[in-house]
Amino acid sequence: MAFNEKILEAKANKFRRELGLGTETSIDLEKLLLTLGVLTVFKPLESEFSGMALKTNENLFMLINSALPVGRQNFTIGHEIYHLFIQSDFNFQMCNAGKFDKKDREEYNADIFSSYFLMPEAALIKQIPEKELGWGETISLATLIKMEQYFGVSRAALLVRMSKSKYIHYEDYKHYLKGVIKSAVEHGYSAELYQRNDEEKVVGDYGTKVKALFDIGKISESHYHSLMLDIGLDIDDPKFNDYGKEN
Template sequence: MKIKDVEIQQLEAKVARFRQQHELGRGRPIDVEKLLLRLGVRTVFKPLDGLFSGMAIRHDGKSFMLVNSDHSRGKQNFTMVHELYHLFVQPNFTPHPSQAGRFGSQTDPEELFADWFAALLLMPEPHILVAADEAGEMEPTPHLTLKTVVKLEQDFQCSRQALLVRLETMGLITRALREEWAANPAATARQFGAPTELYRTTPYRKSIGDYVPLASQAYEEDLITETDYANILRDFGLDLSYIGTETPD
């Protein structure tokens, strides 16, 4: 499913409104964890089936998010912003497992909109253009280098795949470069002296918010049973049984 230009424009307006409402500035990178904490979105990171990136739930006036810790940190950050669309923008949202970052491969319009909302919010155009211009890569025509791509994904703390889709859509790279640069993001980042935590899974990423993190810590320290922990999660209306908790190969 391909997104229409008018739909992108509508999402840009929603992103601008969201940034204004939450004092995020017009073109600055955002700290996703701090934003979730400020919005009161209780977030837990857990190994899930590789197909699922995460899900969000509203229950009794509270917001809850589950994110696949077997994905890279950058992909998790994209997933969290994708889920923010469901929680704070999408009307009549019904909780369901998501596969964030598929863009044109999405078959559900709201999943497509959530991907593009995340791309527009997490990777603001003004910052991209300034970075490319400062690198001397805008004249006479855009010719971004992989070094600039690495800098941008570190600035945004996002996945390589999502950033490349964003840059191609902006006309800053070609499809051929998108396909070439998608491979081995950690190795290529290392070539330019960038840290590689962004490209790794996070088996011990700390939960965000109150109550749930305390329950998670208590469970990890064997202070409560698995049944107790599951009951706490169910307090937020979350049933993990139909998602699958197999760790992908």
């Protein structure tokens, strides 16, 4: 189903309010995923797709490609949240978030939703200096960099979002898509947001569920260890042995 963009914006704001997030701040996405109960796996994949979402009964799963820049990973999380919580009759989707491709209605809807969910209007306004908000005024590069860092998104995603709220004309700012990392570093920011981190981690209760299966005898000890190794945890590693120590 295709929504118009105003409806998608309203749905994004409503979802934020239902989660107690309000509409004036950025989001701690890892804490949000824990709150939503979405089992999320970050894994570097040498592939074009940015993520995947799966919904079966009450189980929610998300895969995020950590071989992509962190800002795009964050945008992909917002995109997958649309599929899991907003889209009707959703089951499974492999995604290439951030393309805003109107040829695929639900993928386009997911991109628009993510844009409004991660960067709501009220939060945008709070981040723009008053002197840059006036009619005919120009949003400075320094402000754009501060905003992309605050919201944790790529410059491309920020420029699209800013253009939709008529703060800028996208074509006038396209030249800022070149030399993104250099410009951020020159303004004193870390390059981390704009680079891949190849992180391998799981956010959610995967380990808790595996441990519960082992505790009730549904899986063997070797199977338990194998399943934990699948998420990069060797529970026999001596560095995890803190019995008898106070922490």
